[in-house]
Each structure stands twice: as structure tokens, then as C-alpha cells.
Amino acid sequence: MNTKILFNSPDFYQPKPELEQYSTPVDIVAEMIKLANAQGDLSGNVVDLGCGTGRLAIGAALLGTEVTGYEIDNDALELAKNYSKEHNLDIKWVNLAIENIDKKYDTVIMNPPFGSQRPGADRAFLEKSLEIGKRIWSIHMAETKNFVKDFVEKNSGEIITAYEFDFPIKNSMPFHTKNVSNQKAILYHIASLR
Numbered sequence: 530m531n532t533k534i535l536f537n538s539p540d541f542y543q544p545k546p547e548l549e550q551y552s553t554p555v556d557i558v559a560e561m562i563k564l565a566n567a568q569g570d571l572s573g574n575v576v577d578l579g580c581g582t583g584r585l586a587i588g589a590a591l592l593g594t595e596v597t598g599y600e601i602d603n604d605a606l607e608l609a610k611n612y613s614k615e616h617n618l619d620i621k622w623v624n625l626a627i628e629n630i631d632k633k634y635d636t637v638i639m640n641p642p643f644g645s646q647r648p649g650a651d652r653a654f655l656e657k658s659l660e661i662g663k664r665i666w667s668i669h670m671a672e673t674k675n676f677v678k679d680f681v682e683k684n685s686g687e688i689i690t691a692y693e694f695d696f697p698i699k700n701s702m703p704f705h706t707k708n709v710s711n712q713k714a715i716l717y718h719i720a721s722l723r
Contacts, residue, residue: 534616535559535591539582539608553584553640553668554697561666561716562588564692565638568718570664573635578627578654583609583620585638590618597621599630627657637662641669652680659684659721668696671713685722692716 540552553561562585565571571594577586580598582605589596590613600606603624613620641654651669655677658665665686669677671693681688696714 558584565666570636575636576634578639637665659686665719687720689718
């Protein structure tokens with residue numbers, strides 16, 4: 530993987546609080562892609578739900594994966610499109626709300642909204658990922674682990690592994706008071722049993 534292309538991937542210029550647009554740190558993206566690839570989950574068609582500026586999709590594409598990124602915010606999607614075009618990455622970018630996706634994928638990769646601005650915002654992403662994907666790699670706040678476990682089990686899914694780590698959130702919103710706030714997060718590897 531050309532890590533230079535990943536490490537220089539775009540960040541949000543003006544993140545939108547209502548969409549909880551926090552960029553996934555590049556080192557976390559690299560680790561997530563490495564883990565998913567080691568499990569063979571990047572060998573089929575892959576989707577990045579709520580792709581933002583495209584970091585997860587870019588990481589997967591750098592390994593030669595067939596990847597599609599869905600994003601409701603056209604400004605963020607334009608950053609992703611321009612960057613991938615500049616670096617000759619073959620990624621399909623789609624400006625569409627996740628609720629409207631009906632295509633099936635082998636693997637879902639995502640860092641959905643954490644639900645801090647809109648409680649339960651991650652629920653729609655988990656629900657859609659279990660509906661359209663066979664394998665899911667998803668980041669959630671550690672404090673929601675009971676909800677994630679129960680939701681996955683009630684929706685015909687199974688958590689295969691869970692990796693806890695620190696997720697630094699940079700001061701990018703008007704209401705932030707610290708330069709960086711480290712939150713405990715969990716990367717879930719989930720199998721859909723549907």
C-alpha cells in the first residue's frame with residue numbers, strides 16, 4: 530500500500546457538526562485496512578458507508594480493492610473525488626443517503642457518526658451494514674458497546690472480534706474546548722448472518 534497517498538488524503542475543510550464529521554485519523558485507517566485485509570475481507574466488492582472525504586475507501590483502493598463510497602455531503606464527496614482522481618484511484622463515489630442503498634457488498638467499512646450530536650445516529654449505519662454486507666468493519670465509541678452488541682445480535686449479526694483503542698478528536702467544531710480530546714473507541718469486526 531502506498532501509505533504516502535493515504536497519509537496525505539484530504540480532511541474536512543469545514544466539518545458539519547450536524548453530520549458529526551470527524552476525520553478518522555490516518556494511522557487508525559491504516560490499521561483498520563490492514564486488519565480487514567489480513568482477514569481476507571478486502572478481496573471482494575467493498576463499500577464505505579458515510580465515507581466523508583474518503584479515507585477508508587482510499588485505503589482499501591490502494592490495495593487494489595473494488596470500492597464504492599457513499600456520502601450525503603456533496604462538499605466532502607468532491608474532496609474525495611478530486612483526490613482519488615489526482616492519484617488514479619479507481620473508486621466509485623456516490624452522493625446518496627445510506628437509507629437508499631440497495632446493492633449488496635462483500636464487505637462494509639465505516640466510521641459512522643458516533644451519536645454525540647444526534648443520539649442513535651450510528652443505529653442506521655449498523656442496520657444498513659447488516660442488511661447489505663456479509664462482513665462489517667465499524668468504529669464506535671466504547672461507551673456504546675452494550676448497545677452495539679445487543680443491536681448486532683438482534684439484527685442477525687455476530688461480533689467476531691473487537692479492538693479497543695484511543696480515538697483522538699481534533700478541535701474542529703465551534704463547541705470544542707480542547708485541542709485534542711482522546712475518546713475510547715472500539716473497532717468491531719462483524720459477520721452478518723442473514
